[in-house]
Amino acid sequence: MxxxxxxxxxxxxxxxxxxxxxxxxxxxxxxxxxxxxxxxETGYAINQCNKWIIKPYRACLRVMGWYDLVNNPSPVMKLLRWIWVFFVSMVITTALVTQILSCFRRDQFELMPVTSSNKTIEVIRCNVSVVSIFVIPDLLLLTTYFYGIYLFWSGQEYLQNLAGQVFVQCYKFTTWPEPTSRRLINTIFFYLMLGVAYIVVSLAVRIAHAIVFDFFDGDVTVSWPDGGPQFSGGGKLVLVIFSLFGFIFFDAVYIMAIINYAIQSELNIYLLHALRIKVERREHKSLDAAIKDINKANAYLKVLNGKTATAVALIMFNLATAALDGVIILGDNTNTTEHTVVATFTAILWSLLVVFPFVQAARVTAACNGLLAAGPIIRGRPLQYMESPQLELDSFSIFTVSITMRAEIFAIPVYPWMAYLFAVSFSFTLLLLCQTGDYWYTEWF
Incomplete structure (x- = not known):
């Protein structure tokens, strides 16, 4: 047994x-x-990022010559890329010259009757302020284009690394208002489509501008004062058509610089939002790991405030000048419906380009404030952090209070209240102009 x-x-x-x-x-x-x-799941998120964000974005950059024509280019493809860059730069430069000669720039002209040899003809008299109206904005536009080449040449993989990091952080989120990867894809794709739509609408407005102000009329002469050159007939028509062709490239440079800033701002916003949610839900292994992720986010933010913001700042002078000029011309219209409509659309288009980067920068700063606000909240010991050591909680709270995270343009911090103030001021200015100006739609106000 x-x-x-x-x-x-x-x-x-x-x-x-x-x-x-x-x-x-x-x-x-x-x-x-x-x-x-x-x-x-992480690999799937990165593949979706490459498919829906990186590839369409690189396609737009390749059109501008700001990115290699193919991945891992051969010496021949590199040479073709620089040939394309030379072609685009020559088109931009030639278009700038033709727009100066034809006075086809931001409505900087006056249409007036002139009597010559007992015959009254219409003359487009050009503005003599060549340096402030033509030369300086043109130099800034060319500088923006060549700076874009340098920017993407020195950091071609930066956007892919940032997007990959964002998708890895966001791939687990599935519901609104969580920063889901699907909503991020839709938002960035919308920005790209919005840029294409802007170029089309802008070209249509400029064609309407040429029609309304008789640039296509062979009997109207373009005249520079003080014995300057004059253009009429076929010569003037060639200048105007090539100027319209150049507007496509001008708007493309503006749009790509702004869309690049908008996309990187959106990626930073989603990254900051995801980190805030993960900290609040205690999805990090420790608060030290959360501090490391926040430092990584701060490094991406510094790049946004550095080279990327510089590319936008280069063209902000042009955009602000054009927007202000459009508002002034709107206030000194010729009392005709067609002229007023063209001036109104011109002012709106330029103003949108000025406002959009500031709105994105304000949203980035708001996301930074939301993330850093998690420090004092956690210091209050919610249920998720009741068992965390006091020293770890104090360290995280001190870190979030001491670190500075915000968006900057022109090296100036941009806060959400600035966007609200600008929107109110701009709306008040337009309302004041509409009430004091002699417009065909004044009675609506």
């Missing part, structure tokens, strides 16, 4: 050991399965 009982005990121990080893193996398998699933 003792031997039988010993055997039975041994069998039970063996079975128990087998059960423990089986549970251990199953635990390892489950752990491996979880790691595999998580790795597959």
């Amino acid at each position: 003792e031997r039988d009982s010993d055997v039975m005990l041994d069998d039970i121990n063996i079975d128990h050991d087998d059960q423990q080893s089986g549970d251990t193996r199953r635990g390892r398998i489950n752990s491996l399965d979880f790691e595999t699933i998580e790795r597959d």
Whole structure:
């Protein structure tokens, strides 16, 4: 009986050991399965990022010559890229010259009747302020284009790294208002389509401008004062048509610089939002890990405030000048419906380009404030952090209070209240102009 009982005990121990080893193996398998699933989901998120963000964005950059024509280019493809850059720069430069000669720039002219040899003809008299109206904005536009080449040449993989980091942080979120990867894709794709739509609408407005102000009329002469050159007939028509062609490239430079800033701002916003949610839900292994992620986000933010913001700042002078000029011309219209409509659309288009980067910068600053506000909240020890050491909570709180995170343009911090103030001021100015100006739609106000 003792031997039988010993055997039975041994069998039970063996079975128990087998059960423990089986549970251990199953635990390892489950752990491996979880790691595999998580790795597959992360890979899927990065593939979606490359498909819906990186590839369309690079296609737009390649049109401007700001990115290699193909991935891993051969010496021949690199040469073709620089040939295309030379072609685009020559088109821009030539278009700038033709617009100066034809006075087809931001409505900087006056249409007036002139009597010559007992015949009254219409003359487009050009503005003599060549340096302030033509030369300085043109130099800034060319500088923006060549700075774009430098910007994307020195940091071609930066956007991909940033987008990949954002998608890895956001791929688990599925519901609104969480920063879901699907909503991010839709938003950035919308920005790209919005840029294309802006170029089309802007070209249509400029064609309407040429029609309304008789640039296509062969009997109207373009005249520079003080014995300057004059253009009429076919010569003037060639200048105007090539100027319209150049407007496409001008708007493309403006739009790509602004869309680049808008996309990187949106990626930073989603990254900051995701980190805030993960800190509040205690999804980091420790608060030290959260501090490391915030430092990474701050590094991306510094790049946004550095080279990317510089590219936008280069053209902000042009955009602000054109917007102000459009508002002034709107206030000194010729009392005709067609002229007023063209001037109104021109002012609106330029104003949108000025406002959009500031709005994005204000949203980035708001996202930074939301993330850093998590420090004092956690210091109050909500349920998620009741078991965390006091020293760790104090360190995280001090870190979030001491670090400075905000968006900057012109090296000037941009805060949300600035966007509200600008919107109110701009709306008040337009309302005041509409009430004091002699417009065909004044009675509506």
